[in-house]
Amino acid sequence: MLFTSVDDVSARLAETGYLASPAVATTVFLADRLGKPLLVEGPAGVGKTELAKAVAEVADARLVRLQCYEGVDESRALYEWNHAKQLLRISAGRDETWDETRTDIFSEDFLLPRPLLTAIRGDDPKVLLIDETDKADVEVEGLLLEVLSDFQITVPELGTVTATRRPFVVLTSNASRELSEALRRRCLFLHIGFPEEELERRIVRLKVPALDETLAASVVRVVGALRAMDLRKVPSVAETIDWARTLLALGADTLDETVVRDTLGVLLKHQDDVLKAAAKLDLDAV
Amino acid sequence: MTAPGVAERLTSLVGALRAHGMRIGTGETVDAAQAMAELGLADRELLREGLAATLLHGPAQRQVFDPVFDLYFPRGVGAPETESAGREDLRDRLAAALAAQDLALMGQLAAEAVDGFGGYGTSPESDGWSSYQTLERIRPQTLFARVRDNVRTRDGGSGFADRLLDDEIRRRIETFRRLVAAEARRRVAERRDRDELARRAVAPTADRVDFLYAGKDRLAELRRTVQPLARKLATRLAARRRRAARGSIDLRRTLRGSLSTGGVPMKPVLRRRRPVRPELVLLCDVSGSVSGFSDFTMLLVQALHDQFSKVRTFAFVNRIDEVTGFLVHGTADPEGLGAHIRTRATLTGWHESSDYGVALGEFAERYGDAVGPRTTVFVLGDARTNMSDPNLAAVRQVAQRARRVYWLNPEPRTQWGTGDSAALDYAGLVEMHECRNARQLGALVARLLPV
Numbered sequence: 001m002l003f004t005s006v007d008d009v010s011a012r013l014a015e016t017g018y019l020a021s022p023a024v025a026t027t028v029f030l031a032d033r034l035g036k037p038l039l040v041e042g043p044a045g046v047g048k049t050e051l052a053k054a055v056a057e058v059a060d061a062r063l064v065r066l067q068c069y070e071g072v073d074e075s076r077a078l079y080e081w082n083h084a085k086q087l088l089r090i091s092a093g094r095d096e097t098w099d100e101t102r103t104d105i106f107s108e109d110f111l112l113p114r115p116l117l118t119a120i121r122g123d124d125p126k127v128l129l130i131d132e133t134d135k136a137d138v139e140v141e142g143l144l145l146e147v148l149s150d151f152q153i154t155v156p157e158l159g160t161v162t163a164t165r166r167p168f169v170v171l172t173s174n175a176s177r178e179l180s181e182a183l184r185r186r187c188l189f190l191h192i193g194f195p196e197e198e199l200e201r202r203i204v205r206l207k208v209p210a211l212d213e214t215l216a217a218s219v220v221r222v223v224g225a226l227r228a229m230d231l232r233k234v235p236s237v238a239e240t241i242d243w244a245r246t247l248l249a250l251g252a253d254t255l256d257e258t259v260v261r262d263t264l265g266v267l268l269k270h271q272d273d274v275l276k277a278a279a280k281l282d283l284d285a286v
Numbered sequence: 287m288t289a290p291g292v293a294e295r296l297t298s299l300v301g302a303l304r305a306h307g308m309r310i311g312t313g314e315t316v317d318a319a320q321a322m323a324e325l326g327l328a329d330r331e332l333l334r335e336g337l338a339a340t341l342l343h344g345p346a347q348r349q350v351f352d353p354v355f356d357l358y359f360p361r362g363v364g365a366p367e368t369e370s371a372g373r374e375d376l377r378d379r380l381a382a383a384l385a386a387q388d389l390a391l392m393g394q395l396a397a398e399a400v401d402g403f404g405g406y407g408t409s410p411e412s413d414g415w416s417s418y419q420t421l422e423r424i425r426p427q428t429l430f431a432r433v434r435d436n437v438r439t440r441d442g443g444s445g446f447a448d449r450l451l452d453d454e455i456r457r458r459i460e461t462f463r464r465l466v467a468a469e470a471r472r473r474v475a476e477r478r479d480r481d482e483l484a485r486r487a488v489a490p491t492a493d494r495v496d497f498l499y500a501g502k503d504r505l506a507e508l509r510r511t512v513q514p515l516a517r518k519l520a521t522r523l524a525a526r527r528r529r530a531a532r533g534s535i536d537l538r539r540t541l542r543g544s545l546s547t548g549g550v551p552m553k554p555v556l557r558r559r560r561p562v563r564p565e566l567v568l569l570c571d572v573s574g575s576v577s578g579f580s581d582f583t584m585l586l587v588q589a590l591h592d593q594f595s596k597v598r599t600f601a602f603v604n605r606i607d608e609v610t611g612f613l614v615h616g617t618a619d620p621e622g623l624g625a626h627i628r629t630r631a632t633l634t635g636w637h638e639s640s641d642y643g644v645a646l647g648e649f650a651e652r653y654g655d656a657v658g659p660r661t662t663v664f665v666l667g668d669a670r671t672n673m674s675d676p677n678l679a680a681v682r683q684v685a686q687r688a689r690r691v692y693w694l695n696p697e698p699r700t701q702w703g704t705g706d707s708a709a710l711d712y713a714g715l716v717e718m719h720e721c722r723n724a725r726q727l728g729a730l731v732a733r734l735l736p737v
Contacts, residue, residue: 006325006329006332022331022332022335023335023338023339026325026332026335026336026339027335027336027339029324029325030321030324030325030336030339030340031339033320033324034317034320034321034324034340036317041344041345042345137525138525175345175514176517176518176521177518177521177522178518181309181343184343184344185311185313185314185343188317188339188340189338189339189340189342189343189344190339191344191345191348193345217447218446218447221447221450221454222446222447222450224450224454225450225453225454228453228457230510254446255446255447256446257446260446281449281450282449
């Protein structure tokens with residue numbers, strides 16, 4: 001057990017610089033207590049990956065990361081036999097019987113553990129981050145099922161490796177593909193949306209401490225107004241922080257039309273969004 | 287920790303969620319009970335998050351979960367403890383709470399408001415609590431100017447962010463309205479059967495809302511789902527294409543090749559895939575009765591346009607016109623699309639009501655060359671011809687020239703052929719599918735689109 005209570009989760013995550021909303025703190029606490037993987041969904045840039053890093057830091061655990069992409073397969077996710085080393089071993093031991101050699105080359109010495117196997121072997125605490133699960137093919141989800149429900153991996157030549165100490169597992173997804181029901185059932189589900197105004201203000205203050213407090217408040221209000229608009233890509237927390245840093249670098253003390261118009265590109269990534277926002281915020285009325 | 291009463295309440299909560307179409311297994315219910323044991327019942331918001339984490343599988347379900355949770359785990363029981371002093375006093379305090387953005391106080395005021403002004407009826411059978419009546423008496427929207435002045439005098443009312451104030455206050459008032467609605471539901475639930483209420487009074491998830499009966503805000507919400515839905519369908523189509531590319535065995539050529547090995551087929555020959563360029567033609571009824579449906583479908587198919595070399599879209603009421611140009615990818619404004627099409631394109635002749643016969647006839651005549659042997663035609667509409675001739679000959683003609691013709695009908699199957707609906711006549715000629723909500727549409731589009 002990593003945490004004693006939900007408040008303990010919030011407090012300790014905050015020490016590492018991750019401000020968690022009550023929903024995030026509660027779900028992390030439950031994931032720890034129930035020993036279930038945590039499936040985190042949400043728009044890009046709200047801190048899904050950061051959450052796993054923060055938990056790893058709090059738990060003083062090693063972060064094992066599996067970055068998913070189209071075409072990631074068993075040999076990248078689970079384990080692989082070190083063929084080159086096996087060949088060397090065979091040619092080095094010429095006067096052995098074949099049976100001895102065979103049992104030897106399929107031993108742990110010749111196994112290359114990939115993230116999933118690494119995460120369940122050994123006794124030290126680990127946080128397993130399976131990033132962008134939705135990018136992987138459907139077949140990989142099948143691989144994950146055994147790992148996530150029983151925390152074990154079957155290697156045909158060696159037998160089944162079972163975790164002596166369960167890692168804290170975080171899966172992230174941008175929902176570009178619907179994950180299978182079987183995978184969702186094995187996980188606790190957490191949707192991280194855009195934070196409340198008050199929380200976002202605290203995040204900005206924490207990440208950009210040099211920024212004036214009233215300016216930080218205005219920044220968050222403008223971003224909130226942009227999110228309420230119907231844009232192609234609404235600004236995320238990462239963009240808010242970028243914008244705050246930009247304003248700091250420009251030495252702006254307060255927001256005004258010129259500053260906002262010149263820096264809107266930091267927040268919005270499509271030209272039609274910029275035009276729409278400029279019209280809405282009356283930036284042309286200078 | 288979990289007393290029998292609590293376990294029973296949890297299972298009926300799960301039952302209510304299942305009635306809304308969520309698939310929740312026993313395993314998740316057990317997890318939820320464990321979560322309750324870990325979190326305790328002291329903090330209601332923690333409990334809400336805990337149950338959401340264990341029971342839900344997607345963000346769209348949250349919208350159903352929250353009101354149902356409020357019914358089964360209410361904030362309080364009975365009337366609020368503070369007695370309301372009167373309408374004006376309540377409005378004063380509400381204005382202050384809105385200005386200060388104090389959510390807790392707003393919730394408390396919502397409870398007082400429903401208690402003081404929402405009750406109707408006197409006999410125990412017919413009485414109840416109405417959020418509509420409460421809001422009519424309190425009229426929170428009329429506090430707008432007062433709240434704005436309050437905030438301005440407090441903050442000095444200058445600076446760039448001041449221009450955002452109006453929208454912010456509107457959103458706060460909207461929040462208060464939702465609080466009142468939730469509170470009224472809770473009070474009603476104390477008098478009536480909670481399970482019944484949870485099934486009926488909680489709005490379904492956006493993808494299960496009937497296109498024909500969706501309100502304006504639900505339609506707007508639906509349109510926002512177009513992009514993610516299109517992306518999901520696109521990846522699914524791509525996966526199908528990849529699978530198809532691995533090919534099946536070409537028996538004839540395998541046997542031909544096996545002659546050199548004495549008739550033993552040593553090398554299987556795979557069927558060579560001919561690259562196809564599927565073309566799509568959409569015919570959309572945009573008359574008032576079904577416009578929500580066809581707008582949505584048009585946007586969806588247009589969002590998928592990367593997948594198809596050619597998408598041509600036609601709109602009709604009683605005349606037909608091509609609207610492909612209005613649907614330029616990315617710049618299409620979902621809100622104004624329907625209105626835009628109706629004002630810019632020639633869709634009506636002498637009257638305003640839809641006439642399938644004339645419109646389809648005109649299509650076959652004027653745009654007949656849009657349909658070829660590679661074309662898949664989708665007709666979107668309710669097939670209600672206002673008693674005029676359905677012109678089956680035109681449909682037959684299109685069906686003969688096209689590769690496939692599908693008709694998506696937003697009406698429930700039971701209503702096909704009733705009244706002025708010619709659905710059954712058309713269904714005899716082309717494949718007609720019931721397509722009442724976004725969920726059905728997504729499934730159909732994924733199945734029917736040519737790969």
